[in-house]
Amino acid sequence: MQGRATIHKVIEFVRAKLPGFSKCTLIDMAPQTGIRQTRLLEGAYVMTKEDVAQRTRFEDSVARGRDYYYPYRTLLPRSVENLLVAGRHYSATSAAQKISREIPPCMAMGEATGTAAALALNAGVSVREVDIARLQKTLRAQGADPGDQKGPNADVPAIARSFAKEAA
Ligand SMILES: Cc1cc2nc3c(=O)[nH]c(=O)nc-3n(C[C@H](O)[C@H](O)[C@H](O)COP(=O)(O)OP(=O)(O)OC[C@H]3O[C@@H](n4cnc5c(N)ncnc54)[C@H](O)[C@@H]3O)c2cc1C
Incomplete structure (x- = not known):
């Protein structure tokens, strides 16, 4: 929800500040947040x-x-x-x-x-x-x-x- 709110703030910012973007519109947002790292296996070897x-x-x-x-x-x-x-x-x-x-x-x-x-x-x-x-x-x-x-x-x-x- 925080990410979605931030996207709306970014849209307001680029409309106000970036030349050529005053009429830009948001078409879509990802349906869920992508997570780059969560749990990691404790394996027979741990890569460093x-x-x-x-x-x-x-x-x-x-x-x-x-x-x-x-x-x-x-x-x-x-x-x-x-x-x-x-x-x-x-x-x-x-x-x-x-x-x-x-x-x-x-x-x-x-x-x-x-x-x-x-x-x-x-x-x-x-x-x-x-x-x-x-x-x-x-x-x-x-x-x-x-x-x-x-x-x-x-x-x-x-x-x-x-x-x-x-x-x-
Ligand atoms: C925002 C973002 C940007 C990235 N950009 C890049 C990039 O540009 N280039 C690059 O090489 N890598 C990128 N990565 C990293 C890369 O996408 C991931 O490390 C990689 O896709 C992980 O692959 P995976 O098969 O381990 O997991 P995933 O691709 O996450 O696959 C796991 C799958 O398991 C499913 N699943 C979860 N729980 C269950 C369950 N209980 N039952 C059945 N299915 C389940 C999920 O829905 C998902 O489809 C990015 C990652 C993120 C989050």
Whole structure:
């Protein structure tokens, strides 16, 4: 309700102050408020801001963002059994989630967890016991990039360091 009231104030402001907007009208408002961060999973691994910023590589990487990587353990609860978590509430610190909650990797996490669940069912094991190498291979075969192999952006920090060295 506060957001809606603010929008009306903004409309009054732009009508009065912004050239060309004196006759502007409001067409629509979002039906509900979008929330960027609420609860975060406590997973077998908690992603840190440094992991995202330094593009840390993980042996059990199953999804990737632009050039940062999500280990399977960040989708696996620390204590609850046979549950996987995909999306913006994955296991990360608040600061790490802030810079890694983008839509494409949320979708990639969904594909990774769905595929892991299917592999677990087929193998008759819990999701904690999924064969990670097999999961990565299956994701690749589906056209996904689990981020377990070096990609074009994999060495960004090393490249940045060499530029800094040359410039010095
Ligand atoms: C205002 C805003 C702007 C953003 N801008 C960008 C951007 O420009 N680019 C970008 O990459 N990211 C952006 N983000 C971040 C990104 O949108 C989210 O991090 C991402 O979409 C999260 O995906 P998700 O699948 O985890 O959750 P969501 O996309 O929120 O999906 C969760 C779904 O679960 C449904 N749901 C909830 N409870 C239940 C229930 N009990 N039963 C059944 N269904 C349920 C919800 O209705 C929803 O459809 C933005 C976020 C916000 C809030």
